[in-house]
Amino acid sequence: MPKNQLFDTNPPKEKAILVGLEIQDNKSLLSMESSLEELYLLADTAGVEVVGELSQKLERPNPSTFIGSGKVTELKELVSALKADLVIFDDELNARNFRDLEEQLPEGTKVLDRTGLILDIFAQHANTSEGKLQVQLAQNEYLYPRLTRAWTHLVRQAGGGGGRAGSVGGVGLRGPGETQLEDDRRKIRSQISMLKDELTKVQSHRQQTRYKRKKSNIPLVALVGYTNAGKSTLLNRLTKADVFVANKLFATVDPTTRKLWLADGKQILITDTVGFIQKLPHQLIAAFRATLEDIVEADLLLHVVDISNPDASAQWQAVVQTLVEIHADDIPMLTVLNKVDKGVDDSELNRNFPQFQNAVRISAKNGQGMDELQARLNEFLYDTMIEISVKIPYQRMNLVNLFHESGVVLKSTHEIDHTLIQGKIPTRLYKLFAPYKYE
Ligand SMILES: Nc1nc2c(ncn2[C@@H]2O[C@H](COP(=O)(O)OP(=O)(O)OP(=O)(O)O)[C@@H](O)[C@H]2O)c(=O)[nH]1
Ligand SMILES: [Mg+2]
Known part of the structure; x- marks a missing residue:
């Protein structure tokens, strides 16, 4: 046996079942099969082991459990038989779908959708502080409308504040009722505005770099x-x-x-x-x-x-x-x-x-x-040039210089408050000169 197998310290991978729903008249670009294959790659990238797959065709999604009730029973049996930890849906689910599915599947089964999975991959792959903030913002925006009781544990994890006593329920203790939910919602809202503020700060540097580039042309x-x-x-x-x-x-x-x-x-x-x-x-x-x-x-x-x-x-x-x-x-x-x-x-x-x-x-x-x-x-x-005649005001002397540097000037005349130029410029600069065109 190879040595590294004896000392394999990697935690066991979570086992997932993929679920696809083909909706009649849907305008998806990929077939359900291709889309599920892609979901498989997404799951693999996220470090999840795919152990099974289930699909269904419906006229429209079931408003409660997304897939039909018979399929939910099938899924439930498959989860137990394959000892799966989570099920991943190929489409975005809403709060009700999550709640109803989690209620009906074997206890402890996690439900995830394509969006949640992609956000997870982004979170793993973002390295810069801007990238990390952007992913966190997207995660919170995604989580907010999906906040149900079942999700409250996630919020506490995301908030990093540790668990709160009393939220689990039990005799004499308050369960995760509406007050708790409101509390968590407020938390996410303030997290979202904090992340937006942080991003604005980080991004001012980016704007300077962009400005420099524009000037250099x-x-x-x-x-x-x-x-x-x-x-x-x-x-x-x-x-x-x-x-x-x-x-x-x-x-x-x-x-x-x-x-x-x-x-x-x-x-x-x-x-x-x-x-x-x-x-x-x-x-x-x-x-x-x-x-x-x-x-x-x-x-x-x-x-x-x-x-x-x-x-x-x-x-x-x-x-x-x-x-x-x-x-x-x-x-x-x-x-x-x-x-x-x-x-x-x-x-x-x-x-x-x-x-x-x-x-x-x-x-x-x-x-x-x-x-x-x-x-x-x-x-x-x-090399691709476009002919143009422009009337450039003296305040935009930089454009006159740019025309001389990057284009071909056929005729140039100086008037009282502007310069008239006829000639050719590279196509890519057309947008820059278009506002000064004259015939
Ligand atoms: N055979 C072959 N493989 C390629 C070629 N170009 C890229 N690959 C492989 O395709 C995979 C993806 O390449 P990346 O350059 O990471 O692709 P990307 O478009 O930057 O992907 P993301 O950053 O994930 O969006 C890698 O395994 C590459 O080695 C090519 O010309 N031929
Ligand atoms: Mg890449």
Whole structure:
């Protein structure tokens, strides 16, 4: 027997049963099977051992237990037979679902939903103080409307204040009644406002960095994509950064920005941040607003797709939907098909995925396609020019300088209180000059 097995000190993994519900007419991007597979990976990433799976098709969720009552009985039996510690639902549950399920399942069985699981992974992977605060904020926002008696133990854990005598119930002792619940609600509310204050402080530094970057006018490229697509691997490959890469979901939570030198000494900044997923918890999007602004402010989005994944197209769609939600959908996007070293069927790609027609094929792992990718970045950020005539007031002299530095000036005349310039500018600067356009 290998030595390390004799001295295995890891605590035993919690055992989970996954539960999926397919709802008629639902507009999910992934099939229930694919979604459950993804839930399996999420559970695995969170360090949980999946011991069973259960699914059902319904017209609409049961308002009490989410799945039908017959399925609950089946689930109950499965939990006992497999000695499971928790059940994880693939969709977000509400307070009533949690309460009714916990009441009906064997005592002590924990109920978790996809959102709770994702928040847990984020909590494990956040390293910076900003990241940690953002996750805590999202967790509290998630917990607040779900606060039922069954959850009160969690609040005390989250609050770090230790247990309170008397809250467990028993003869002569007050049970966890409404007063207790109100108390816990108040606690979460004050926690939420405290976290928001802390975040504002932490984020002022970020704003300074952002301001400096804007002044320097180095183009910013944001890596976006489904979780596990290979964004961090690509950043490491391009810039020799040292970002943690893993075959885990949401390996990256905190953003990293690095400089990349293109041909002719031209430079760009590339930022790698949190990946997306279908059914991305809205609490996370809200709490990560500041982090996501790196994406919103980018000149170009580099959308990394894991083309070896059978659901690549649905994943691409899920990312595009999330970009709409964070108002980043008007930023130009270049799609890169990653992991081509695993083999791609070109004819199938051309036939079935018109959205990938102009995509660059790469392998972040072995370096294939990097030259073409850099050429495309260069072309978009520096070489593609657009003709424009602008009337720039003297107070915005910096724009006149920028036109001379980055564009091609064909004609320039100085008037009393403004400068007229006709010429060409890189496409990425168009937004900056558009307000000063004249015909
Ligand atoms: N075969 C192959 N594997 C790759 C390639 N690029 C990345 N991977 C693997 O894919 C997994 C995920 O890579 P990451 O770079 O962590 O992915 P990510 O998009 O940053 O993921 P998150 O941070 O979790 O959102 C890792 O196991 C990588 O080694 C590639 O070109 N080919
Ligand atoms: Mg990553």
